[in-house]
Amino acid sequence: MKKNLVSIVHYEKPYESVKKAVLNCGGLDHLPAKARVFIKPNIVFWTKVCAFPKWGVITTSRVIEDVVILLKEHGIEDITIGEGIVADPGDTETPAHAFQTLGYETLKKRYGVKYINVMERPFRKVELGDGINLKFNEDILESDFLVNLPVMKSHNQTVVSLGIKNLKGTIDFASRKKCHSADPQKDLHFHVARLADPMPPALTVIDGIYSLERGPGFDGRMRRTNLLVASADMLSADMVGSKILGHDPSVVGHLACAAKRAGRPLDLSDIGVIGLQIESVASYHEYDFEYSCSEKGEMPLALARQGLAGLYYRKFDDTMCTYCSGLNGLILTAIRQAWQGEPWDNIEVLTGKIMEPLPGMKATILIGQCMYRKNKDHPDIQKMFAAKGCPPDAQEIVEALNQAGIAADAALFDQIDNLPGFFMSRYEGKPEFDESFFRIT
Numbered sequence: 001m002k003k004n005l006v007s008i009v010h011y012e013k014p015y016e017s018v019k020k021a022v023l024n025c026g027g028l029d030h031l032p033a034k035a036r037v038f039i040k041p042n043i044v045f046w047t048k049v050c051a052f053p054k055w056g057v058i059t060t061s062r063v064i065e066d067v068v069i070l071l072k073e074h075g076i077e078d079i080t081i082g083e084g085i086v087a088d089p090g091d092t093e094t095p096a097h098a099f100q101t102l103g104y105e106t107l108k109k110r111y112g113v114k115y116i117n118v119m120e121r122p123f124r125k126v127e128l129g130d131g132i133n134l135k136f137n138e139d140i141l142e143s144d145f146l147v148n149l150p151v152m153k154s155h156n157q158t159v160v161s162l163g164i165k166n167l168k169g170t171i172d173f174a175s176r177k178k179c180h181s182a183d184p185q186k187d188l189h190f191h192v193a194r195l196a197d198p199m200p201p202a203l204t205v206i207d208g209i210y211s212l213e214r215g216p217g218f219d220g221r222m223r224r225t226n227l228l229v230a231s232a233d234m235l236s237a238d239m240v241g242s243k244i245l246g247h248d249p250s251v252v253g254h255l256a257c258a259a260k261r262a263g264r265p266l267d268l269s270d271i272g273v274i275g276l277q278i279e280s281v282a283s284y285h286e287y288d289f290e291y292s293c294s295e296k297g298e299m300p301l302a303l304a305r306q307g308l309a310g311l312y313y314r315k316f317d318d319t320m321c322t323y324c325s326g327l328n329g330l331i332l333t334a335i336r337q338a339w340q341g342e343p344w345d346n347i348e349v350l351t352g353k354i355m356e357p358l359p360g361m362k363a364t365i366l367i368g369q370c371m372y373r374k375n376k377d378h379p380d381i382q383k384m385f386a387a388k389g390c391p392p393d394a395q396e397i398v399e400a401l402n403q404a405g406i407a408a409d410a411a412l413f414d415q416i417d418n419l420p421g422f423f424m425s426r427y428e429g430k431p432e433f434d435e436s437f438f439r440i441t
Helices: 016-024 061-073 093-101 104-111 163-170 173-179 188-192 234-244 253-262 301-306 322-338 369-375 394-404 410-414 416-427
Strands: 004-010 036-040 078-083 114-117 123-129 132-137 145-148 151-155 159-161 202-215 221-231 271-275 291-294 297-300 311-313 347-350 363-367 384-387
Touching: 004 016, 004 234, 016 061, 016 202, 016 221, 016 271, 036 061, 036 163, 061 078, 061 104, 061 202, 078 104, 093 104, 093 114, 104 114, 132 173, 132 188, 145 163, 151 221, 159 163, 159 234, 163 188, 163 234, 163 253, 173 188, 173 322, 188 253, 202 234, 221 234, 234 253, 234 271, 291 301, 297 301, 301 322, 311 322, 322 363, 322 394, 322 410, 322 416, 363 369, 363 394, 369 384, 384 394, 394 410, 410 416
Parallel strands: 004 271, 036 078, 036 145, 078 114, 145 202, 151 202, 297 311, 311 347, 347 363, 363 384
Antiparallel strands: 004 221, 123 132, 151 159, 202 221, 291 297
16 A cells, blocks of 8 residues: 655754655655745734744744745745735734744745735635535635645644644635534534645645644743654645644544545554654643633633632633634633632623523623624523624723623733733743744845
8 A cells, every 4th residue: 555655854954854854755746847836834823013932833934945945946936925814804914014024025035936915815715515615715726736834733622733724824714713613513623624625736844843732822832842744645744743742633623534534544554654753753732721610610720720719711612713712811811810819709701602601690791793692692691791793892802891890901902912922931041942943034
């Protein structure tokens, strides 16, 4: 049986390490001559206001430049770097700032590459089977070849976020929200498993120079891992990457679904690993956040240890979409800061699309349009306070918290773009966390 090749190498030298990883697995063997190549990095988040920890969150500019050089050496002239950064609809300044800061303009001048914000480009509706359709960026669909450059990270909703999950950044806002379906049969994992279906032939290089625990964002735990994983088969790259992160593909919903649809085994028996062996480099990366449930309430363990009581902030589920999840940590921070030592009077906070109120709660806060529509007339709600937007407005969230009895500080929400900078202190004085990997010099 012919095996799908996946190479694992240590990152040691600029360019040479990427070249070794790609050539070892035959990653460019199916690259057409004079191909139009689309490079898809992972820029899950950006802020113009402050520096923030990017290690394990964003694809390094180092790996992107190395891939561009390798493509140029193979005679490729038409190269486009494209990403759809999570930002407010209509915000074109934040993506532009990200591309400029990460050195993509320098790549354009040096190598003639193009770079695009996919949210400013046309989308095309693609039928993905089983009644599922999503709108994909046309530039990637019309390319001859894809170079997919995810980061090596675990993820609090999908267990891991690697090559297939990275393609979520190529669909439009409505499609991203649609992926977080309330349908238990056609859920997030069901949707994500299909993201690679309409793609052109691809090379996947998982950027593991830095890896991330409890991703996908800047509040996770970052590690210097010095690994690159490459394959011409995206699913194979992801299954190997998942094993390196300590998670069997069988427990990763979208990988299990994708393998089943492709008739592939989950035990990696049809994969040939070249270079380093998985067992020698695997390191368990936690993906989930711990929660506490007791007579004092339900909330993240960190809040419970602080002594908070009378709060029922249930764990987010897979139906909470990208845009509400971006506010979730900020809401929890606001609640934590508002705590004055006296128990609240049974206040619950509901998120996502499927949560329902608990009987006996004195106040119910509904976050987001989906929660409001589902529960606005629920008979178990005694007092309802809602932030109804999609995504909800920060001021609406503050008002809902305050009216329910949680004295949240509005100034915290006014400084939302500064919040990521506070996490930089975790990495100060640690030379292995090097900002230069995200610059083109």
